[in-house]
Every structure is written in C-alpha cells, then in structure tokens.
Amino acid sequence: MDIVRLRILAAVAAHGSVTGAARHLRYSQPAVSHHLARLEAETGARLVQRVGRGIRLTPEGEHLARRAAEIVGRVDTAAAELSAMVGLRTGRVRVAGFQSALAALVPYAATTLRRDHPGIELHLVDAHPQVALGLLRDGRVDAALVFRYDDAVPDDLRTTHLFDDPMHLLSLEPGQTLPDHRDSPWIAGCENCRREFVEACERAGFTPRIVYTTDDVIVEQALVAAGMGVTTEPGLSLRTHRAPGIEATPLPDFRRRVYLATYGEPPDPPATAAFVAALHEAVRQLM
DSSP states (O other), X not given: OOHHHHHHHHHHHHHSSHHHHHHHHTOOHHHHHHHHHHHHHHHTSOOXXXXXXXXXXXXXXXXXHHHHHHHHHHHHHHHHHHHHHHTTSSEEEEEEEOHHHHHHTHHXXXXXXXXXXXXXXXXXXXXXXXXHHHHHHTTSOSEEEEEESSSOOXXXXXXXXXXXXXXXXXXSSTTOOSGGGTTSEEEEOOTTTOHHHHHHHHHXXXXXXXXXXXXXXXXXXXXXXXXXXBEEEEHHHHHHOOOTTOEEEEEEEEEEEEEEEEOSSSSOOHHHHHHHHHHHHHHHHHO
C-alpha cells in the first residue's frame, strides 16, 4: 500500500474529516478524496462511508487507520534518524522553475549550495509555472519556482513569496507608457501567455495590435531594437539579456509575483532545506 495514502487515512482518522485532513496535510479536498478511493480499490475494503455532508470511517477503515498511524510514525522516525546520520554530506534536490529565474537567480543559489554543501546534487527542470507545480505534486521535483500576476496561490502546497518582478515597456524611446503605444505594432507571447499583458493594455484604455508572436525574450528584444514594434518583459528577463539600443521603462501596477513552492509539512528534507536557504540568500543579494 502507498505510504502517502496511509498517511492520508491516518490524518482523516485524527482530524475527523476530509476537510481537516486536507488542511493538516496541505492537500486539496479532492486530492484527499481521490487517494481514499484509490486506497479502497487497492485493499478491496470499504474504508469510509458518507454521513450527511461528511464521512466517517467504517470498522475496516478504523482498523487500517490505526495501523497506518503506526506505520507512518515509524517511517517518519526512521527518515528523521537517517537525515540526522547522513546530514548534508550527500543528497539531491530537484527544482523546476521558469526560464528567467533559472537564468538570473538559481545560478547564484547553486554557487552558494556548492560552496556550503558540495555533496548535494542539484537537478534543474525548465518548466512553465503550471507544469512545475504539476511536477511538484507528482513528486518528480522537490521545489518549484513559479510566478503569478495575481495574489492567489495553491492551497495544497507551501508557498513563500520571494519578491515582486516588475514588468517593463521595451521601446526605442525612454520614459514611454502603454498609452503612448496604443497605435504601435506589438510583440507578445503565445495566446496562452499573453492574457495579463492584454489586460494591462486594456486597463490603459486600448487593445494592443499584436503583429509578432514569440516567447523568446532575445527575439522580442531584437525586434524592438530593429524598430519593428514594442513589447513588455519582466525585470528578471532583462537581467539575463538586454539588446543594445532598447529602452526599458518600469510599468506601474503591472508586475508578477515570484514564489517558491514546496510540498508537505515542514521541515523540508535536508537537501531541499539547504537549497531553500541558498535561494533566499541569492534573493537578498540580487533583488
């Protein structure tokens, strides 16, 4: 039986509801219900039954929940003992993140990690925020660097706000604003990535005329430098590349919020905790 599902069953028994278990484990309620259903399928036993709007454990569920609590406790104790024995001499941390963060921020964190904990291996995956969060939920990475344009964050993950990344207008003239380019040709990302940009223009009173589509910041800047249009880019992207001749003007009230996401209850595994500390140090030095 899957240890994750046993942990969920033990949490339901301890907290008396799917809602309480989800809150304690920082999972979504549908995720808890899904794992319970899979556990019933694996065991061939009915473990929970509905009572009004809630659930309660069946006798079989109560029996397995007691055993699950014992198993989970022993596994957690063994993991803590092993971590204390191994410490940070060895380990691996897998991080998924968006491109500009991997280029502008993570290398500094990696340098600190290599200096302080040379035995830890760092594995990186370039991934859009939604993909990165999916990898984290699936257990394929240990941490995810993501961004959002609003203040909403997933309620089934632990998230830490790292910093706000301001958006900039890229043009050939300094001090420009969005309304200054209501009639200009625009360069924008793919249709799945341009929603917030279009909304920012609409708040400024116009709909942008998008004539070039690319998600490559180097191509965007090259087109701006050639006088073929204007675009917006976040500050992290400008840290990684800035074409000669372009002007970057910060845009008030248009920014993205950068977060670090991890999974499960603290504390993090030693290698992950070491990377998190190194990342916070990089943010303090660079941002």
